[in-house]
Amino acid sequence: MTNFNGTITADNQFISINNRGYAYGDALFETIKASHGKLLFWEDHYFRLMASMRIMRMEIPMNFTMEFLEEQIQNTLNANNLTNASARVKLLVHRNEGGLYLPTDNDVSFAIVAKQMENDFYVFSDGFYEVDLFKDYYVSPSLLSTLKTNNKALHVVGSIYAKENKLHNCLVLNTNKHVIEALNGNVFIVKGNVIKTPPVNDGCLKGVMRKQIMEILKTMPEYELIEESVSPFELQKADEIFITNVIVGIQPVLKYRKKLFNTEVSKSILQKLNVKLRLS
Incomplete structure (x- = not known):
C-alpha cells in the first residue's frame, strides 16, 4: 500500500510518464527506519528534507510540518500492518509535472512506501565484507x-x-x-x-x-x-x-x-x- 499525497492506495498508476522525478531526477527522498511505530531520528530526517527542498527551490507546502509528515508515515505503516514491526520507509518528494528543464511551477507532491525489516535495533555484522x-x-x-x-x-x-x-x-x-x-x-x-x-x-x-x-x-x-x-x-x-x-x-x-x-x-x-x- 502506497501513500500518495495523503491517500492510501494499492495502485501505483498515479506516477505518470511525465513525473519530473522520473523524467529529470527532480525529486528528493528520505530513507527512514521505523521500529514498532517509532521513526528513528525523525527530526534529523525532517530538517534535512526541508533544507534540501529549499536548495532545490521547491515550494514547501504550509502543511508540511514535522507532525503532518510523521502522521502520513504512520498511516502508511498502519495500512501495511507494520506498526508492530520494523520497517524501511521511503518518503519521496517530487516537483509536480509540467515544463522541461524549467518547471512550470515549484509545487510538490509526496509518496510514502514501507517494507518490513527483520531487526528492531542495529545488529553488529562481523561477516566478511x-x-x-x-x-x-x-x-x-x-x-x-x-x-x-x-x-x-x-x-x-x-x-x-x-x-x-x-x-x-x-x-x-x-x-x-x-x-x-x-x-x-x-x-x-x-x-x-x-x-x-x-x-x-x-x-x-x-x-x-x-x-x-x-x-x-x-x-x-x-x-x-x-x-x-x-x-x-x-x-x-x-x-x-x-x-x-x-x-x-x-x-x-x-x-x-x-x-x-x-x-x-x-x-x-x-x-x-x-x-x-x-x-x-
Whole structure:
C-alpha cells in the first residue's frame, strides 16, 4: 500500500510518464527506519528534507510540518500492518509535472512506501565484507552532491561494478581524488585513537547516521574525531574502516585490497548507538 499525497492506495498508476522525478531526477527522498511505530531520528530526517527542498527551490507546502509528515508515515505503516514491526520507509518528494528543464511551477507532491525489516535495533555484522575504490566516475563536490536526490546514476553503476567484481561495496571518490563515501553510506577511518570522516564540503552525503555517530564519538574521550579529506593511501594504513547508514547502522569493512581490518571500535560505537536508541 502506497501513500500518495495523503491517500492510501494499492495502485501505483498515479506516477505518470511525465513525473519530473522520473523524467529529470527532480525529486528528493528520505530513507527512514521505523521500529514498532517509532521513526528513528525523525527530526534529523525532517530538517534535512526541508533544507534540501529549499536548495532545490521547491515550494514547501504550509502543511508540511514535522507532525503532518510523521502522521502520513504512520498511516502508511498502519495500512501495511507494520506498526508492530520494523520497517524501511521511503518518503519521496517530487516537483509536480509540467515544463522541461524549467518547471512550470515549484509545487510538490509526496509518496510514502514501507517494507518490513527483520531487526528492531542495529545488529553488529562481523561477516566478511570487502570493498574497493570505484574509479569509473567521480563526484564533483557541491551543495547538490550532499543531497538525497533521485539522480543516483553513479551509485547505480557503481553497485553493478561491485557485483561484477564480487565486492560487497565500493568507496566513491570526488574529482580531487579524495574518498568521500561508500555507495550506500558515509565512511569512517580509524587509525590509533583518531577517527576520520570526510567533510561535507568534499561532496559526501550529509548522512543522518553520520551525524549520530559523530555525536556519539564526541562523548568518547578516548578517541579524536576529525572531519578531514581522506586520501586513498590512508585506507591501507587504517586499523578499521566502517560504513554508516540509517538502515544497517554500522557496517564494518573486513577487507580492502590486500589489507584486513579490525572491528573493535565499530562494535563499541554500535553498542552505544543502541543504548542511545533505548534511552530516547
